[in-house]
Structure formats: structure tokens, C-alpha cells
Amino acid sequence: MKNSIKAGIFCAALLVAPRLLISLGIDFRSFDHEGYTRVVFQSARSFAYRVQSHPDRLEVRLNGRADLPSPALVVPNSQLLDRVTCEQRGEESVITVHFKGAAEVRKNFILEKPFRVVFDLVRSEKTTAPPPQAPAAAEKSQPQEPPPAPRPRSIETICIDPGHGGEDFGAIGRSKLKEKDVTLKIGLKLKKLIESKIGLRVIMTRDQDSEVSLNTRASIANNQLAQMFVSIHVNSSFRKSAYGSETYFVSLQATDPESLELAQKENQNAENPGEAIQNDELKMILWNMAQTEHIRESSKLAEYIQNELNVLLGTRDRGVKQAPFRVLMRAAMPAVLIEAAFISNASEEKKLQREDFLDKVSLAIYNGISKFIYHFNSTLK
Amino acid sequence: MKKKTRTFLVIAVAVLLLALAAHRLLRKQPAGFEPELLNREDTAGGGIAEFIKVKLFFLSETSRYLQPVYREIEVPEIREDLYRKFVSLLLAGDGGHIAPVPGGVQLRSLHSLGGGELLLLDFSESLAGSFPGGTTAELEFIYFMVDNICYNFREIKKVKFLIGGNESKSLAGHIDLERPFFPDFSWLEDK
Numbered sequence: 001m002k003n004s005i006k007a008g009i010f011c012a013a014l015l016v017a018p019r020l021l022i023s024l025g026i027d028f029r030s031f032d033h034e035g036y037t038r039v040v041f042q043s044a045r046s047f048a049y050r051v052q053s054h055p056d057r058l059e060v061r062l063n064g065r066a067d068l069p070s071p072a073l074v075v076p077n078s079q080l081l082d083r084v085t086c087e088q089r090g091e092e093s094v095i096t097v098h099f100k101g102a103a104e105v106r107k108n109f110i111l112e113k114p115f116r117v118v119f120d121l122v123r124s125e126k127t128t129a130p131p132p133q134a135p136a137a138a139e140k141s142q143p144q145e146p147p148p149a150p151r152p153r154s155i156e157t158i159c160i161d162p163g164h165g166g167e168d169f170g171a172i173g174r175s176k177l178k179e180k181d182v183t184l185k186i187g188l189k190l191k192k193l194i195e196s197k198i199g200l201r202v203i204m205t206r207d208q209d210s211e212v213s214l215n216t217r218a219s220i221a222n223n224q225l226a227q228m229f230v231s232i233h234v235n236s237s238f239r240k241s242a243y244g245s246e247t248y249f250v251s252l253q254a255t256d257p258e259s260l261e262l263a264q265k266e267n268q269n270a271e272n273p274g275e276a277i278q279n280d281e282l283k284m285i286l287w288n289m290a291q292t293e294h295i296r297e298s299s300k301l302a303e304y305i306q307n308e309l310n311v312l313l314g315t316r317d318r319g320v321k322q323a324p325f326r327v328l329m330r331a332a333m334p335a336v337l338i339e340a341a342f343i344s345n346a347s348e349e350k351k352l353q354r355e356d357f358l359d360k361v362s363l364a365i366y367n368g369i370s371k372f373i374y375h376f377n378s379t380l381k
Numbered sequence: 382m383k384k385k386t387r388t389f390l391v392i393a394v395a396v397l398l399l400a401l402a403a404h405r406l407l408r409k410q411p412a413g414f415e416p417e418l419l420n421r422e423d424t425a426g427g428g429i430a431e432f433i434k435v436k437l438f439f440l441s442e443t444s445r446y447l448q449p450v451y452r453e454i455e456v457p458e459i460r461e462d463l464y465r466k467f468v469s470l471l472l473a474g475d476g477g478h479i480a481p482v483p484g485g486v487q488l489r490s491l492h493s494l495g496g497g498e499l500l501l502l503d504f505s506e507s508l509a510g511s512f513p514g515g516t517t518a519e520l521e522f523i524y525f526m527v528d529n530i531c532y533n534f535r536e537i538k539k540v541k542f543l544i545g546g547n548e549s550k551s552l553a554g555h556i557d558l559e560r561p562f563f564p565d566f567s568w569l570e571d572k
Contacts, residue, residue: 163554164514164554168554169514170514170515170553170554171513171514171515171518171553172513172514179514179515214550214551214554215550233516233555234515235515235516235517236513236514236515236516236517236518237515237517237518237521238440238479238481238513238518238521238522239440239441239442239445239479239521240442241442241443242445242517248516323516323520323555323556324556324557324560325516325555325556325557326550326551326555326556326557326558327555329557337516337555339515339516339517342515342517343515344513344515344518
């Protein structure tokens with residue numbers, strides 16, 4: 001019995017010892033992008049870490065011993081970074097990224113093959129402007145442009161997703177009006193408004209009559225680091241009398257409760273990234289539900305846009321709703337889907353053929369986006 | 382501790398646990414109704430055939446809620462055959478109402494899985510091919526099927542759709558069809 005206990009202890013020591021004795025080599029690199037600086041720590045094997053963010057530095061703490069190529073690295077020609085140091089404090093290693101002035105972490109995520117921990121850092125001056133004014137009641141029927149909001153630092157890129165395209169016509173009206181053509185027109189009008197009024201970067205999932213898969217649409221937004229995803233659609237119902245506009249954000253209620261529970265656990269772990277998830281299947285589930293982290297903001301964005309649609313379109317308010325939209329689930333940012341009007345309703349189909357109606361739709365979405373940006377910035381104060 | 386007190390405590394704990402288990406069980410039951418069992422003479426065979434009275438819900442132009450209609454189904458020996466008959470009734474529609482299903486769509490197969498809690502419905506490819514599009518239309522079809530089934534058959538907790546024998550990402554480019562759907566009885570007028 002005693003021998004087997006000894007053997008057990010020996011085996012456990014063999015398993016644990018390499019982690020305690022062998023140092024983890026970590027490579028560091030950084031890149032300056034427009035508006036942010038990306039910091040990447042790469043290693044041959046994955047590691048758990050904790051983050052402490054200070055105005056003048058970022059500390060990444062790892063259990064055990066870790067080594068950079070040099071204990072102190074000066075970062076030449078960086079707009080935000082001064083130097084990176086690595087030191088041993090008791091049982092843990094602390095890698096410190098020293099800033100030039102004040103900065104903060106905007107995003108932190110993990111990439112694999114090879115394992116990388118990525119931080120996107122931005123300068124931490126927070127400036128916000130007053131919200132765009134809502135149109136006066138007497139002027140509700142006319143398109144009203146809010147005063148141009150200054151470009152907010154926090155939201156810099158918006159992804160506009162005109163629904164359907166190419167061989168995927170979307171819904172078709174009685175007079176053969178195609179959803180794909182209407183959504184593209186609204187999307188291009190909205191892009192123009194955002195760029196000209198608040199000067200934000202706009203990326204389109206499509207800017208011509210081309211077919212783009214639902215997964216690719218979300219990937220475009222994620223890869224371009226968009227901070228808002230706006231999918232534009234027109235609606236159709238088996239009830240020909242159905243009419244009005246509605247705005248959706250994603251619903252998780254119709255998904256498997258087990259997946260939902262996993263996603264919620266992951267969100268709770270967001271404050272402690274050290275508990276990085278290792279299981280590939282679990283990662284896939286969480287990736288499929290990337291939207292879970294942003295649901296509250298998505299709901300707010302939907303509310304702002306729906307309010308503006310109600311004001312400018314004067315059609316039936318079908319409200320803000322939730323549904324398990326495939327294109328929204330994989331978007332890792334606040335994301336909404338707008339159903340501007342019913343192409344299956346004869347009267348609304350006629351409206352959707354008019355440029356002035358499409359102008360109102362795009363202006364209403366723009367107004368909603370502007371108000372959301374103000375709200376978003378004020379929460380960062 | 383006296384024997385009487387100990388016995389009392391054990392019984393009290395047992396009652397409490399039973400109450401908790403019952404509460405949990407009842408809470409998980411979806412709101413639904415129990416189809417009424419009817420016995421009828423089988424004129425063909427001369428015996429007694431069992432029928433159930435089910436409550437179907439269809440769309441109408443006058444309401445955004447699904448409207449109730451009653452139908453009777455003869456109860457076959459195999460439970461899955463009953464579900465199959467029920468879905469056929471849904472696909473057949475009701476003269477005064479709208480069945481939110483494109484014309485010509487057929488049920489290819491049906492499977493009861495997960496101890497009967499999950500019903501897998503495999504529709505013909507024409508479901509996607511002739512679907513009119515639109516988020517609302519997709520939701521109308523999905524909850525027309527899921528709510529009707531889960532409302533009438535309490536043992537079924539969720540429904541998953543296949544098209545042409547395969548999983549489909551979406552019906553018409555909106556709702557994620559790869560996951561099973563739980564009922565949302567807010568679609569029903571008479572919940």
C-alpha cells in the first residue's frame with residue numbers, strides 16, 4: 001500500500017515538475033494600426049494568464065517561469081508603447097507593457113496555432129459629444145438629420161450587411177421587387193451618411209449584387225474588427241396584411257440550454273481569462289454564440305434604431321424583438337437586424353420602390369446608430 | 382435525540398424533497414393541454430377505435446396570433462405514427478385559416494429521439510426551394526410547427542428540422558435552423 005502511494009507521488013511529481021522547472025519562452029511583437037496598437041505574445045504552448053490594467057502599464061501575470069527574448073525590451077517607433085519587461089515575483093512571472101502616456105485595453109483575445117495572446121490598446125482620453133437631437137414632433141414626417149456627432153474614439157468601424165444578394169433574391173414582392181436590391185440600396189445610402197456625417201470607417205459585407213454566405217458576413221465584421229454590425233432586410237409574411245418595421249437582436253432562448261449555460265459560464269470567466277477554455281468542441285459552441293457577450297448593447301442599439309424608424313417612417317411599430325439569427329450569433333460585437341417594411345404587403349412594396357422612402361429608412365438607421373454611439377461613449381466615462 | 386423526533390425529521394425531509402422534485406417537474410412542463418380521448422365504433426372492422434381531440438393553431442389575416450381549431454385523429458398503435466398524422470393535419474391546413482407552409486411540402490420522415498423529448502422532422506426539399514423568404518415568414522413556419530406539436534404532446538420538449546434528409550443552416554437566410562427549437566407559446570392566441 002505504502003509503495004503504491006509513493007509511486008503515485010512520484011508520478012505526480014514527474015507530471016508537475018516540468019511545469020515548475022521549465023521556463024516558458026514567449027515572443028513579443030507589436031504593430032501600430034490606425035487608432036490602436038496591437039500587442040501579441042506568442043508561445044509554443046498555451047498558458048493561463050491574468051491581466052491587470054493600469055493607466056500607464058499593462059501587467060500580464062502567469063503562473064511559473066516565463067521568459068521574453070530579453071528581460072527588458074525597448075519598443076522603437078511605437079506610438080503607444082515604451083518598453084516591455086519580464087520579472088519573476090514569487091511563483092509567478094509578470095510581463096509588463098509600459099505605455100507612453102495613458103492607454104487602456106480595448107480588446108483581449110486568444111488565437112491558436114500558434115498560441116497567441118492578443119491585446120488591442122488605445123489611448124485613454126475619453127471624449128464624448130452631446131447626443132444628436134431628436135426631430136421635433138411637428139417635423140416628424142420630414143427626414144431630419146441630427147447635427148454631426150464628433151467621431152467617437154471607441155467606435156471606429158461599423159459593418160453594414162445588406163441582406164441576401166446574387167442568386168439569393170430574398171423575399172420577392174408581387175410586382176417582382178427583390179429584397180436583395182432594396183437592402184443593397186439602403187445599405188449604400190447608410191454607408192454614405194455615416195461616412196459623410198461622422199466620418200467613421202464603414203465596411204460592407206457586399207457593395208454589389210453578389211452572394212455572400214451568412215457565416216462569411218459575420219467573419220468579415222469580426223476580421224475587420226468592426227464594433228457594430230447592422231444587417232438590413234425587408235420582411236415577408238404568409239399574412240399579406242402584415243406591415244410595419246421591426247428591429248431584432250439575437251435570442252438565445254431558442255437554443256439548447258446546455259450551450260447557453262456554457263456561454264454564460266464563459267462570459268463569467270471573461271474577467272478571469274486565466275481560465276482559458278481548452279476543449280475544442282466547447283470553443284466551437286462559444287464561437288457559434290459569440291454574440292452572447294454583446295446582447296445588452298445589441299438590445300440598446302435595436303431600441304435606438306427602432307425608435308428612429310417609428311419617428312421617420314410613420315408606419316406600424318412592430319417593436320424590438322429577439323430571434324436566433326444565424327448571421328448575428330457569430331458577430332462578436334453589438335449586432336442588430338432591421339426589417340424595414342414588408343415586401344409581401346402591396347402597399348409597403350410600393351413604398352420600398354420609392355427612393356425617398358429608402359432615404360428615410362437609411363436616415364432613421366443612421367440616427368439610431370448616432371444615438372447608440374453617444375450612449376456607448378457615455379458608458380466608457 | 383428521541384426516536385420519535387428522529388422519525389419526524391426523516392419524514393419531514395422526505396416530504397420536502399418530494400415537494401421540491403414535484404415543483405421542479407411541474408415547472409419544466411410546458412403549458413399545453415391534454416388531448417381528449419374519444420372512443421368510437423370502428424365501422425369498418427366492427428370494433429372500437431380510439432380517437433383523440435387535438436387543438437391545432439393556424440394563422441389568420443385578422444390576427445397576429447395563431448388561432449385555435451379542433452380536429453380528431455385516430456390513435457395508431459405506434460406513437461410516432463400519431464405524430465406523423467398530426468403533422469399531416471398541419472400541412473393539410475384549414476380552409477378558413479392560413480397554414481404558413483409553402484404548397485406541396487411533404488413530411489419525408491419523423492423520428493422521436495432523446496427519450497421522446499426531441500422530435501426530428503424531415504421535410505421535402507421543396508420547403509426551402511419554394512419558401513417565400515422573410516424573417517417573419519420563417520418564424521411563422523417554425524413556431525406553427527413547434528408550438529402546435531409541443532402544445533398537444535407534452536412529452537415533446539423541442540423540435541429540430543431537416544430538409545431533404547440533411548441539416549440546413551437556414552430556411553431562407555435568417556433563422557439558424559441547425560439548432561432544435563423550444564416552443565414559444567406567445568404565438569398562440571389561446572395559450
